[in-house]
Amino acid sequence: MTPYEQLLQNNDDWSREQIKQDPEFFSRLANVQHPEFLWIGCSDSRVPADKITGTQPGEIFVHRNIANMVVHTDLNLLAVLEYAVVHLKVEHVIVCGHYNCGGVKAAMTSHNFGIINKWIRNIKDVYRIHRSEIEIYMDETERLNKLVELNVREQVLNLAKTSIIQKAWKKNHRPMLHGWVYGLDDGRINPICKMSHEDHLDPLYEFDDLVKED
Numbered sequence: 001m002t003p004y005e006q007l008l009q010n011n012d013d014w015s016r017e018q019i020k021q022d023p024e025f026f027s028r029l030a031n032v033q034h035p036e037f038l039w040i041g042c043s044d045s046r047v048p049a050d051k052i053t054g055t056q057p058g059e060i061f062v063h064r065n066i067a068n069m070v071v072h073t074d075l076n077l078l079a080v081l082e083y084a085v086v087h088l089k090v091e092h093v094i095v096c097g098h099y100n101c102g103g104v105k106a107a108m109t110s111h112n113f114g115i116i117n118k119w120i121r122n123i124k125d126v127y128r129i130h131r132s133e134i135e136i137y138m139d140e141t142e143r144l145n146k147l148v149e150l151n152v153r154e155q156v157l158n159l160a161k162t163s164i165i166q167k168a169w170k171k172n173h174r175p176m177l178h179g180w181v182y183g184l185d186d187g188r189i190n191p192i193c194k195m196s197h198e199d200h201l202d203p204l205y206e207f208d209d210l211v212k213e214d
């Protein structure tokens, strides 16, 4: 059996097992989803959102990219965020990074990664803004992991800077934003920060006229 055939075989086994345990499992989920969480995570294969949080199909809406970035020109992220917040009305938006992230590590070097440079330039900006907090560490891994944490904080702030979140916070639906970091070596999530509609954003980023189209 080839590796990809193995995936299909695993899927066959999984669906049979689900039905055996709960005959209504698929029919219940087939037409509707009510996830309470939006997960914005790293694409890294070692950080599967549902496995590490013990969530089941239907419980978590997922967007992943290199280094769990919230980039305001990323139409993919914006569409996912809008759909999750406005239509699915998720209660929590979680940005989950992970220690020893290859994307963050790449941003700390001067290597030319081709088209990937354009993406990780956003992480270089986080480094530049927080240079003094990072460079107090002499150890390379400690610097990397500090940047991983600071990057998660910045991405939570980037969420709060979107008109999508600002509009939601002005209405009754007020999702909480979370910044977490997952440890590849122990499988544990470290909660780094939280932000709600009661927290204050730098007024420079607050929009006064949210009725206008984005």
Ligand code: CO
Pocket (backbone or CB within 6 Å): 042, 043, 044, 066, 067, 098, 100, 101, 102, 103, 104
């Ligand atoms: Co990563």
